[in-house]
Amino acid sequence: MSPTHHTIACCMHGFSPTDSNGLPLQEAAPQTWAGIFSTLTGLGFTALEIADSHIRPADLSPERRGLLKDLAASAGVELTSIHVQRQSIIDPERGEANLDYAHRTIDAAAELGCQVFSTGLHQPFSQAQREALWFWTAKGWTDPTDPEVRALAVRRLRELGRHAAEVGLPMSLEMYEDTYLGTAESAVRLIEEIGLDNVGLNPDIGNLIRLHRPIDDWQEMHELTLPYANYWHMKNYQRDEAADGSWFTSHPTTMRDGLINYRAMVTRAVELGFNGPFLMEQYGGDSLGVCAENRTYLAGLLSTAPSTKGTTGP
Incomplete structure (x- = not known):
């Protein structure tokens, strides 16, 4: 399968959530936004995930939202997704407000021409x-x-999924520890309980293998979740642990060098028909540089993965 069949986007972790004067990116001048897109294209990326930790398109004025779209298009950057994070729709105090915000974000994602609406329960x-x-x-x-x-x-997730379907978007739910998306079994069961064709998983197993505690087998987690995947945050960690469970350690690394064998997992995903976007994610150091390195690595994997027809989904 050619890598051109898949979008490979970059995350926003490597960008400051404020400009050089301390102004939030949400309120920053157009040249600051343009600078982000210029940096991305300089690294070889043509796609970006908008993280609402940095920019909340749902809370922009229509004019500012249009400006964001125009600046991205002028730079040749696709806005692949909007990722709503740490705005759980079952938060005991803010659940209903977060639900309303998610609905508005779905509309914003459709307006910006995104491929997917991404969220979770963290x-x-x-x-x-x-x-x-x-x-x-x-x-x-x-x-x-x-x-x-x-x-x-x-x-509530079914309600959001139906809304996403109405505007032509898949909805992807990110796996994250200690939530109902925190194990492969629980995440798959949640997707099946929601029961919508456009709602799938973001099998971000990297979120789980980094934990300083016992973890499930990463291969088994992928095998369970990849058939339900429609978007994929990809990152990797070096991990070590004592055989007696007395200590654990982990730290970020490249996709190639970490615990997860992405060569095997990407091949398996393609065999299953995965056709969603990929998102390069990294914490610490020159995270943008590592994301660019990971993009090149992933493109190579996709170029040699066995081709198959069909799509994944619940």
């Missing part, structure tokens, strides 16, 4: 996570075991 960082060197080493939110709360998640 919550804002805890104080311990904000203070940690790597946030995943500290304790964060855990979704409750209450079946009524899980049922609420299904209802």
Whole structure:
């Protein structure tokens, strides 16, 4: 399969959420936004995921939203997706407000010509996570075991999925620890409970293998989730652990050099018919440079992966 059949986008982690004067990107001047697109194209990217930690298209004026779209188009950059993060629709205090925000973001994603609307159930960082060197080493939110709360998640995600379908968008749910998307089994069951053809998984197993605790087998997690995948955040980590479970450690690395064998997993995804966009994601150091290196690596994998027909989905 040729890599041209898949969009390979870059994340926004490598960009500051404020401009040089401390102004949030949401409010930044057009030249600041244009600078982001110029940096991307200089790295060889032609696609970007808009993270709402940096820019919230749903909260832009129609004029500013149009400007964002025009600047991207002028630079030759596709706005592949809008990723809504840490705005859980089952947050005990802000769930309904977050649901409304997600609906508005779906409309914004359609207006910007995105390929997918991306979200999840992860919550804002805890104080311990904000203070940690790597946030995943500290304790964060855990979704409750209450079946009524899980049922609420299904209802609200189904509502969002139907809205996304109405505007012609797939909706992808990112796997994330200690949420209802925190294990392969629970994530697959959630997709099946939602029961919509356009709602699938973002099998970001990287979020799970970095944890300083026992983890499930990464190959088994991919095998369970890839048939449901419609978007894919890709990153990798070096991981080591004691055989007796007394210590664990992890740190970001390239897709090639980490625990997950992406050569095998991309080949498997293509065999299953995966045809969604890929998102290069990285934390720490020159994350944009690593994303560019990972894009080249992934394009090589796709160029040699066995071709197949069909698409993945629930």
